[in-house]
Amino acid sequence: MSAVHATTPVPYRVLARRRETADSVTLDLVPAAVPLRAFRPGQYAMLYPFGTGEIPVSTSGISGHTLGHTVRAVGKVSEALCRAERGDWIGVRGPYGTAWGTPPAGSDVLVVAGGIGLAPLRPLIVETLDRVGEFGTVSVLTGYRDPGGQLFLDDLPGWRSRADVLVTVDRPEPGWRGATGLVTGLLDTVGFRPGHCAAYLCGPEVMMRAAARELRRRGVPAERIQVSLERNMRCATGWCGHCQLGPVLVCRDGPVFGWDRAEHLLSTPEL
Amino acid sequence: MDTTAPLVELDEQGLAALVDALRQRGYTVIGPTVRDGAIVLAELASAEDLPHGWGVETEAGTYRLRRREDRAAFAHSAGPQSWKTFLHPPRARLWQADRSEDGTVAVREDDEPPPRYAFLGVRPCDLRAIAVQDRVLTGGAYTDPVYGPRRAGAFLVVAECTEPGGVCFCASMGTGPGLPDGSAHDLALTETVEPDGLHYLARAGSPEGADILAELPTRTTDGARARAAVADAAGRMGRSMDATDLRSLMAGTMTAERWDQVAGRCLTCGNCTMVCPTCFCTTTEEVTDLTGDHAERWRRWDSCFDLDFSHVHGTGPVRSSARSRYRQWLTHKLGTWHDQFGSSGCVGCGRCIAWCPVGIDITEEVDALRAEAAAPEG
Numbered sequence: 001m002s003a004v005h006a007t008t009p010v011p012y013r014v015l016a017r018r019r020e021t022a023d024s025v026t027l028d029l030v031p032a033a034v035p036l037r038a039f040r041p042g043q044y045a046m047l048y049p050f051g052t053g054e055i056p057v058s059t060s061g062i063s064g065h066t067l068g069h070t071v072r073a074v075g076k077v078s079e080a081l082c083r084a085e086r087g088d089w090i091g092v093r094g095p096y097g098t099a100w101g102t103p104p105a106g107s108d109v110l111v112v113a114g115g116i117g118l119a120p121l122r123p124l125i126v127e128t129l130d131r132v133g134e135f136g137t138v139s140v141l142t143g144y145r146d147p148g149g150q151l152f153l154d155d156l157p158g159w160r161s162r163a164d165v166l167v168t169v170d171r172p173e174p175g176w177r178g179a180t181g182l183v184t185g186l187l188d189t190v191g192f193r194p195g196h197c198a199a200y201l202c203g204p205e206v207m208m209r210a211a212a213r214e215l216r217r218r219g220v221p222a223e224r225i226q227v228s229l230e231r232n233m234r235c236a237t238g239w240c241g242h243c244q245l246g247p248v249l250v251c252r253d254g255p256v257f258g259w260d261r262a263e264h265l266l267s268t269p270e271l
Numbered sequence: 272m273d274t275t276a277p278l279v280e281l282d283e284q285g286l287a288a289l290v291d292a293l294r295q296r297g298y299t300v301i302g303p304t305v306r307d308g309a310i311v312l313a314e315l316a317s318a319e320d321l322p323h324g325w326g327v328e329t330e331a332g333t334y335r336l337r338r339r340e341d342r343a344a345f346a347h348s349a350g351p352q353s354w355k356t357f358l359h360p361p362r363a364r365l366w367q368a369d370r371s372e373d374g375t376v377a378v379r380e381d382d383e384p385p386p387r388y389a390f391l392g393v394r395p396c397d398l399r400a401i402a403v404q405d406r407v408l409t410g411g412a413y414t415d416p417v418y419g420p421r422r423a424g425a426f427l428v429v430a431e432c433t434e435p436g437g438v439c440f441c442a443s444m445g446t447g448p449g450l451p452d453g454s455a456h457d458l459a460l461t462e463t464v465e466p467d468g469l470h471y472l473a474r475a476g477s478p479e480g481a482d483i484l485a486e487l488p489t490r491t492t493d494g495a496r497a498r499a500a501v502a503d504a505a506g507r508m509g510r511s512m513d514a515t516d517l518r519s520l521m522a523g524t525m526t527a528e529r530w531d532q533v534a535g536r537c538l539t540c541g542n543c544t545m546v547c548p549t550c551f552c553t554t555t556e557e558v559t560d561l562t563g564d565h566a567e568r569w570r571r572w573d574s575c576f577d578l579d580f581s582h583v584h585g586t587g588p589v590r591s592s593a594r595s596r597y598r599q600w601l602t603h604k605l606g607t608w609h610d611q612f613g614s615s616g617c618v619g620c621g622r623c624i625a626w627c628p629v630g631i632d633i634t635e636e637v638d639a640l641r642a643e644a645a646a647p648e649g
Binding site for chain 2: 006244
């Protein structure tokens with residue numbers, strides 16, 4: 001049966017499951033019958049593991065009709081998704097929301113991620129690296145609480161061959177030889193032209209605010225800085241009201257916003 | 272509609288014939304009726320169920336029925352419910368899902384035909400509220416599967432307002448007490464109490480409305496008394512709101528001290544959101560049976576005053592203070608609603624004032640915010 005209503009999940013199956021960290025997994029989902037419309041990097045799906053509920057999850061991989069979703073177990077539904085096994089049924093709705101704006105040809109590309117925030121950025125990184133010759137420098141800066149939180153370790157060798165990929169952690173463990181401290185501290189270690197740069201930020205709001213301010217200070221235009229915001233969402237279709245953020249509905253007008261809009265939205269406490 | 276045709280009116284038998292005609296056409300007729308000490312909206316078996324001879328007294332935190340000296344059926348201001356109870360019900364099942372032994376899940380949408388409602392006695396303020404919810408629930412990229420079909424099949428009989436209440440301010444919001452030009456509806460009535468009984472000036476607003484009106488016993492009228500009654504009502508509103516550029520006023524209030532003042536009174540109970548005819552927020556519930564193989568997705572009204580409403584994993588509620596939740600409600604209703612849906616979310620019905628347990632008055636809050644914005648710094 002094909003879904004008629006926007007609220008009805010479409011059947012998908014788990015094609016593959018990869019454990020990323022102690023509390024997160026990546027699921028590759030394939031349509032059980034009719035695929036949803038194509039997703040663009042930055043957009044999200046509503047995922048429904050049978051009998052639990054539904055949550056919004058950005059795509060971390062887009063390959064033909066196969067959707068990658070990286071999920072951290074933080075609640076009942078995300079825990080059920082993390083427990084899903086190959087072959088399991090997952091209901092999917094989407095694609096929803098705004099996509100990352102494509103970097104202009106010739107610009108430097110700067111990706112700044114905090115923790116699981118790297119997941120919504122992964123399809124953008126993959127697309128950018130596929131066309132790496134069209135851009136200047138490509139840099140991927142990631143910050144994690146501890147080394148065990150690192151995502152997509154299998155991707156890193158391939159990414160490093162075409163981009164500067166730097167990792168920092170807040171709490172180093174014995175044997176950690178990488179950087180420590182905030183991800184904004186890595187901005188000094190990579191080369192990008194502030195006036196010819198497209199920056200993509202995703203992570204905790206405090207991290208995105210700090211990184212965006214630092215980039216603005218260096219002269220990156222606000223509209224060239226994009227962020228992905230997170231709010232409670234029940235419907236994804238603009239009806240439930242939970243994702244209200246001042247003048248915008250994050251489900252519909254986001255999750256990706258230019259910093260020219262987002263700065264104001266994130267500067268009002270409890271908006 | 273043909274504006275050169277003579278005006279017609281119904282008498283009380285004509286109104287009864289209208290209810291009968293709607294029922295004969297298969298409509299479930301919903302209208303005002305007295306129940307539990309209030310005028311509620313419920314199914315009417317006949318025009319006899321209308322609140323003949325009942326009025327209401329409303330004030331901040333107050334709603335009381337009162338006996339009238341006449342038999343007027345529509346001489347009362349808004350009760351606790353609005354038409355959203357029927358178009359956007361408090362609880363609705365979105366779909367059911369069944370899991371079979373091989374793990375396959377079949378998701379089934381409800382295929383029952385939606386109820387066909389005829390709403391009798393829609394006030395102009397509430398007609399605007401329906402138009403506001405139309406924009407929210409059917410005006411975007413997706414059509415709400417519950418609201419959309421119910422709304423599409425609904426027959427709307429407006430009753431212009433001749434007896435505004437103490438908390439009413441539709442005149443200042445431009446939504447009443449008369450029917451504003453261009454409002455989508457099927458029939459419009461204006462009740463007047465005259466020595467020979469009740470008169471209802473009747474105008475069709477749609478082809479179906481014209482068909483039904485043609486079936487009813489009518490007589491011609493000049494409509495003067497009805498027009499005068501509505502004009503008089505505009506001058507008897509219990510309240511008013513200065514609606515001048517509320518959108519930018521609200522946008523500039525983020526750090527206003529008034530929010531702390533109102534938060535000291537607000538119980539964050541959410542009554543205002545429940546009675547508001549435009550508040551649309553919902554949450555979802557996943558319901559499973561004992562076998563674990565049958566699941567249902569239900570949707571129910573939610574309120575931005577609920578602490579969990581803005582919950583984000585890891586960080587908790589975005590709006591944890593009462594101040595921020597009242598600010599969200601008011602600035603959304605009067606300000607950012609414009610940004611999101613191209614209109615104000617307030618229609619001036621006054622329900623939020625009457626049904627607030629501590630009598631918070633939206634018009635008073637707007638006045639205070641306006642005064643604070645106009646006051647010199649420091």
